[in-house]
Amino acid sequence: ELPRASRTHCPDIRVSFEFFPPKTVAMEALLWESINRLAPLGPSFMSVTYGAGGSTRERTHQTVARLAKEAVVRPAAHLTCVGASMKEIDGIVQGYWDAGVRHIVALRGDPPDGLGATFEPHPQGYKNSCALVAGIKRIGDFEISVSAYPERHPESLSLDADIDFLRAKVDAGASRAITQFFFENEIYLRYLDRLRAAGVDIPIVPGIMPMQNFKQTAGFAKKAGASVPQWLADRFEGLDDDPQTRRLVAATVAAEQVLDLVDHGVRDFHFYTNNRADLVYAICHLLGLRPKPEQKEAA
Numbered sequence: 091e092l093p094r095a096s097r098t099h100c101p102d103i104r105v106s107f108e109f110f111p112p113k114t115v116a117m118e119a120l121l122w123e124s125i126n127r128l129a130p131l132g133p134s135f136m137s138v139t140y141g142a143g144g145s146t147r148e149r150t151h152q153t154v155a156r157l158a159k160e161a162v163v164r165p166a167a168h169l170t171c172v173g174a175s176m177k178e179i180d181g182i183v184q185g186y187w188d189a190g191v192r193h194i195v196a197l198r199g200d201p202p203d204g205l206g207a208t209f210e211p212h213p214q215g216y217k218n219s220c221a222l223v224a225g226i227k228r229i230g231d232f233e234i235s236v237s238a239y240p241e242r243h244p245e246s247l248s249l250d251a252d253i254d255f256l257r258a259k260v261d262a263g264a265s266r267a268i269t270q271f272f273f274e275n276e277i278y279l280r281y282l283d284r285l286r287a288a289g290v291d292i293p294i295v296p297g298i299m300p301m302q303n304f305k306q307t308a309g310f311a312k313k314a315g316a317s318v319p320q321w322l323a324d325r326f327e328g329l330d331d332d333p334q335t336r337r338l339v340a341a342t343v344a345a346e347q348v349l350d351l352v353d354h355g356v357r358d359f360h361f362y363t364n365n366r367a368d369l370v371y372a373i374c375h376l377l378g379l380r381p382k383p384e385q386k387e388a389a
């Protein structure tokens with residue numbers, strides 16, 4: 091019997107990490123502690139989200155610009171179409187180019203009233219993520235990542251319509267998609283087959299969400315259209331008041347998920363870190379990643 095890929099050394103594993111911009115001084119310290127812990131693992135990039143409605147415009151920019159300046163790791167800035175004119179968004183994109191940032195995660199974003207409300211583009215704004223991707227490409231030759239939804243986006247008419255929309259984002263210039271998180275690998279693997287059959291051939295990097303807080307993540311998953319299987323709920327049963335065990339279980343569950351994906355030939359992983367390093371660091375360790383001493387620490 092051949093050894094499973096996850097049990098052997100896979101030198102070609104690549105990871106990326108997602109953070110959100112900090113709101114307070116204490117959160118900022120935690121964020122940079124996490125960045126400095128994870129950077130030596132040599133991720134392909136670290137991305138920083140853009141708050142709903144553009145609410146974190148400045149903080150996203152500051153965090154990404156600091157990553158770029160200190161050359162800790164290649165940064166990627168998330169950007170949405172919400173609440174700004176094309177001119178304003180183009181100004182943000184140009185600012186990133188000038189700061190040496192070359193990778194943008196381009197999204198439509200959610201309506202200011204949250205998921206479930208109808209998205210109304212800004213009157214002078216980009217009307218959707220395809221238009222945003224094309225607009226960014228006009229400003230500079232950025233690397234552009236976009237979203238992908240293995241269980242389809244809650245607003246899409248069907249999975250096929252969703253796949254057509256992803257293809258349009260690729261045609262507009264996207265070269266990588268990062269998926270919404272999912273917990274059943276079968277869902278992702280079937281989705282990947284459908285994308286390949288539909289001629290979408292860019293990397294579709296699985297977004298991995300270690301469940302730091304089961305209840306909170308399950309609530310968010312429901313709104314985002316990501317299913318939470320019963321077996322997963324069972325694993326966290328009775329742990330609501332036991333954060334320590336919950337974290338160990340969360341790391342174990344996510345490790346099982348990524349190792350199974352490795353066995354299915356997946357080599358790229360994007361981690362939703364929630365600005366915390368420890369779980370993600372442990373999972374990356376199991377993936378065979380080790381700190382590279384030459385990686386510089388941020389000041």
Ligand code: FAD
Binds near residue numbers: 197243
């Ligand atoms: P799109 O890919 O543009 O659209 C999603 C689906 O809706 C399409 O596949 C399509 O089926 C349907 N659809 C949309 N427009 C049309 C149309 N005109 N015609 C037909 N069908 C259409 N949100 C933030 O606010 N900030 C972030 O930093 C952020 N980062 C994210 C990172 C990742 C990896 C992911 C997966 C999501 C992120 N989001 C973020 C959430 C995202 O903004 C929401 O899911 C939003 O509702 C959709 O934006 P999108 O770019 O994913 O949608």
